Amino acid sequence: MLHPVELLRQPVTFPFSGRTAKNRFLKSAMSERLATFSNFDPCGRGQPTEELVRLYETWAKGNIGIIVTGNIQIKKDHLEATGRNTIIDRDLPSVYLQEWTEVARAAKSQGSLVIGQLSHPGRQVSINIQPYPEAPSDVEQPSTGGVLFGQPTPLTKDGIKDIVNRFAYAAFVLHRAGFDGVQLHVAHGYLLSQFLTKTTNMRTDEYGGSLVNRAQIILEIIAAIRQAVQSPSFIISVKLNAQDSVPQGFCIEESIMVAKLLEIAGVDFIEVSGGVYEQNIRSSRDKPYTVETREGYFVEYAEILQSHLNLSKVVATGGFQTLQGMSDAVLRGAADIIGLARPLTAEPFLVRDILRGETNKAKGDKFPESPMLRFVASAAQIAEIGNGQDITDFDNAFHVARFIAKMQKEIPAAISEALFS
Numbered sequence: 001m002l003h004p005v006e007l008l009r010q011p012v013t014f015p016f017s018g019r020t021a022k023n024r025f026l027k028s029a030m031s032e033r034l035a036t037f038s039n040f041d042p043c044g045r046g047q048p049t050e051e052l053v054r055l056y057e058t059w060a061k062g063n064i065g066i067i068v069t070g071n072i073q074i075k076k077d078h079l080e081a082t083g084r085n086t087i088i089d090r091d092l093p094s095v096y097l098q099e100w101t102e103v104a105r106a107a108k109s110q111g112s113l114v115i116g117q118l119s120h121p122g123r124q125v126s127i128n129i130q131p132y133p134e135a136p137s138d139v140e141q142p143s144t145g146g147v148l149f150g151q152p153t154p155l156t157k158d159g160i161k162d163i164v165n166r167f168a169y170a171a172f173v174l175h176r177a178g179f180d181g182v183q184l185h186v187a188h189g190y191l192l193s194q195f196l197t198k199t200t201n202m203r204t205d206e207y208g209g210s211l212v213n214r215a216q217i218i219l220e221i222i223a224a225i226r227q228a229v230q231s232p233s234f235i236i237s238v239k240l241n242a243q244d245s246v247p248q249g250f251c252i253e254e255s256i257m258v259a260k261l262l263e264i265a266g267v268d269f270i271e272v273s274g275g276v277y278e279q280n281i282r283s284s285r286d287k288p289y290t291v292e293t294r295e296g297y298f299v300e301y302a303e304i305l306q307s308h309l310n311l312s313k314v315v316a317t318g319g320f321q322t323l324q325g326m327s328d329a330v331l332r333g334a335a336d337i338i339g340l341a342r343p344l345t346a347e348p349f350l351v352r353d354i355l356r357g358e359t360n361k362a363k364g365d366k367f368p369e370s371p372m373l374r375f376v377a378s379a380a381q382i383a384e385i386g387n388g389q390d391i392t393d394f395d396n397a398f399h400v401a402r403f404i405a406k407m408q409k410e411i412p413a414a415i416s417e418a419l420f421s
Helices: 004-009 050-060 097-108 157-177 191-196 216-229 252-264 299-306 323-331 350-355 371-386 397-410 413-420
Strands: 025-027 066-068 113-119 181-186 235-241 269-273 313-317 337-340
Touching: 004 323, 004 350, 050 066, 050 097, 050 371, 097 113, 097 157, 113 157, 113 235, 157 181, 157 216, 181 191, 181 216, 191 216, 216 235, 216 252, 235 252, 252 299, 269 299, 299 313, 323 337, 371 397
Parallel strands: 025 066, 025 337, 066 113, 113 181, 181 235, 235 269, 269 313, 313 337
Antiparallel strands: none
């Protein structure tokens, strides 16, 4: 039997593009918030900065097989968060091709494959950014963590065609910039996920009703990307919810069916995730979210999808902490690739150190049990890496206490309550 390090060091060749990742590690998407932003002028938004280039240059030095960027928005006034998202929008004065070329160069500088994640928030856009969101149907997003959302307008068929073309255009720009592929964000309750879910898709036309109809926009985007890019070696991947974990939400049986459709459409890999704004899912099923129980909390779902696929590779992301946990997920056939997100903000070189045999686990932290607080802390570490600063060590109780005190002073009371409750 292979040693765990040797197992994770193995290259992975993708079935449709023919591209090969140098090892079994993937840096999963996280919003970097390191682009330009203007509250008043949408044309001043979305440009990659020197800080973003430095961030990906750093991660590249960590010997990660595949690097997936944070979710690049395809529409300048429909953003997943207030502030500093990267954007590729044909309606902007520039598509920032030179800047994206620099990001690609930085991320690929040590042999990693670089994938740009593309996304549209649908109804999940703050009312401060877009009071008139667009979505499959007029189902309003409940207020979450003090953030308010507008009543969505159902997309017309022409509007859907425009969305399809915008995804394809963004992929075309990234291909020109030197990216190896794209990932469609079909998880966490964003627009494409909203189309899949019966509770947010009430349509009666060819984009609603049956699961095949609800998946139609995704299949059209994949076809449009292939037409726009005209390169068989360009990777197309999907981040897919295993289930939404809300009543009548997208479920694992539907996820299996969609995964099969994606494989038929030539998707190289599917990254398994779960949950939406209303409720984030953490499997193993009913265990509390603690450092001891969160290892690989989507592995069970990844294993189920894996058993129904013949070609597409499966990525399990979420909660991996130890070399043993990562290698076990591959050994049992649950995943071909291990995705890491927050561990790589605390330790950008973690993969390199694991593959060198210098460590067998990720650094811990001293936070209370608050997934949202950990999310905010990782965002702060991303900014530190991008700005060339020392990374705050949240395994130090003093640093954690200081960070929490700062957050409680700076953020609105409603969000503070969500973070610290």
